[in-house]
Each structure stands twice: as structure tokens, then as C-alpha cells.
Amino acid sequence: MSSFDWVNELFKSIDAMDASRFCSFLTNDCVFTMGNFPPVNGKEQIQTAVDQFFQSIKALRHTNLSSYQCDDSVFVRGTVTYTRHNDTQLTVEFLNHFKMDGNLIKDYRIFMDISQLY
Numbered sequence: 772m773s774s775f776d777w778v779n780e781l782f783k784s785i786d787a788m789d790a791s792r793f794c795s796f797l798t799n800d801c802v803f804t805m806g807n808f809p810p811v812n813g814k815e816q817i818q819t820a821v822d823q824f825f826q827s828i829k830a831l832r833h834t835n836l837s838s839y840q841c842d843d844s845v846f847v848r849g850t851v852t853y854t855r856h857n858d859t860q861l862t863v864e865f866l867n868h869f870k871m872d873g874n875l876i877k878d879y880r881i882f883m884d885i886s887q888l889y
Contacts, residue, residue, distance in 0.1 A: 777874070778838045778847055786832055790822040798877040805881040817879075827889070830854040845869040845876075853888055861888050 784792035794814050797803070803817045804810040811820045836849040847869070852862040863883050870878035 778836065778845070782833045782836060782847075788825040788831070790818045790825060793821055794818045796876055797879065798872050798875045801875075801877050801879060803879045806883050806885055828853050829856045829858065843871045845871060851883070853885070855888070861885070 781793070781796050784796070794817060797814050797817060799814050800812070801814055801817060802810050802812050803820070805824075811817050831854065832852045834850050834852070836847060838845060838847045840846075845868075847867040848865070850862055850864050852860055854860050863885060865881055865883035868878075868880045868882070869876045
């Protein structure tokens, strides 16, 4: 699978709000940091945190994805549209940085501002 196909599969799992499938892309000791939220350590804790986040929104959709790889780092840039439970939406740009361990992410960082989401 090419790195772009891999990135597309990862973001399909996110857009499907499938925390379990999302976590299949992570190492067991992964560190996950989203925006200015505190880092979450370990796949089990990440799955819980991501599932809780998914429950706080109605839907999300990533578009305009572009990805770049340099050594053991993958960078993904795009836009994400969040749909709130009241059907209003917020669209923001994001940049993700993944530190890889083979084909799995060991450090997942999301750079974005979702302060207007809630």
C-alpha cells in the first residue's frame, strides 16, 4: 500500500468515527496530542479519548488531503469540517505530524485550532 493510500485509509477510519479502527494505525505506546489538549499515552487510553471526542460531535469530514514523508516522519495537511449535534458546522485547516515505527504511528500530533467548536 502506498503512503497516500495508507493516509486515506487512516482518515477514512476517522471520518467513520471508528475509534477502534483508528487505533489499529497506532503503536501500543503511542502518544496522541490534538491541538492544545493534553497528550494521551497508550493505545487503550487514546481509543477512549478519541471515542469521547467522537461522541461530542455529530460528524466530521476531512478534505484536501496532501501528505509528505521524510525519513520516519509523515506530514498530512488538509481541512476538516466538524458537524455539531445542532447541525451547525465548523471548517478548519490542520497539519498532522506522525513519527512512525515501521507502518504504525508512535507519536501522533494534530496542529489546529478548534476553540470555536464547542
